[in-house]
Amino acid sequence: MAPQVSIDLARVAQPRQAARPAPVGSARTLLLVGYLLSALTTALTGYAAWLTITVAETGVWEIILGLATSVVVVLALCTFVPLARGSKQQATSARALAADNIVEARTYRSRAGQSAWIAIGSCLPIIFIATFTLFLLANDHAVQTTFFDASFMAKSFVAVTVAFGENIKIAVLAEILVLIWALLIALARLAPGKAGRPLRWLATAYVDVFRAVPSIIVIYLVGFGLPLAGVPLFSDLGPMWSAVLALTLTYGAYVAEVYRSGIDGIHWSQVSAARSLGLSYGKTMRFVVVPQALRRVTPPLLNDFIGLQKDTALVTIIGTVDAFTQAKIYSSNYFNLSSVTVVAILFIIITIPQTRFVDRLLERDARRQRNKG
Structure with missing residues (x-):
């Protein structure tokens, strides 16, 4: 047994070999891709700038496109x-790496790759801008003349903007009614017990139907169908109020589901505590429940209202004199379709700030949840 013990001790006494570090990569390939993409981007933007000088229509657009492509x-x-x-x-x-300084080699290799990605990421939006400029100048700047004629946009701007007020009015009135109507539908879908079963069925059927039918069909049926049927009160609404009613019916179904998800998200202990204190359902x-749910569903509600604002353009089919x-x-x-481009710009102006506001609300809620966690 003694020789065996001595052999084992000798084996243990042998120094362990140090683990070989992972090889240090190279960013040369990524840098090469970056150089090729930057060269392609420069060539494309240069070509767009040259076409702007030689092809673009003289006047305001030549100056605008010339400055833009130069930048x-x-x-x-x-x-x-x-x-x-x-x-x-x-x-x-x-x-x-040649000096066997692995840490420094990896650090600078990572920085080199990051620099290459910065260049590649910067090229992509520039390529998009240059491609869009070439699209405007296509077919002897026919696209620019058809959709972005500066003089025609200026000519129609006042009339289109004034008519856009009708879109704003319809959207605001419909949003107010949707907030009330959708909450009633959501509460009906959550009606408790056997007595509330008929309400749940009716509310569920309403939500399923109006989420399935396109908005334009609802607007058409309400705007033309009710006057043709001679329904008292509803037949004399007029195009504007018919549009408000149709959008309320359509978006009431969507917003009701938003409300319901917020109410369902409230922990059951809140309801139990309230009922134990003697509060009725x-x-x-x-x-207790609805105030907490409203704070949770504010961002998705605003998203639905952004969609409602865009759908106000559909009311043109029933004769409402809106911007479209x-x-x-x-x-x-x-x-010439430049006046329609003005409508698109107006919708963009009122929609993007709301979208950014929704993003801020979502970030705030996420930050609040992280702080609680």
């Missing part, structure tokens, strides 16, 4: 700056 060319050239910095970092990484929903209707009048008279 884009400068931005394309600037993409070589992070690539040059990345090349220096890659060289530093190679020298550190109605008071529990009114004072006014733009179509100009387009049919002058055979």
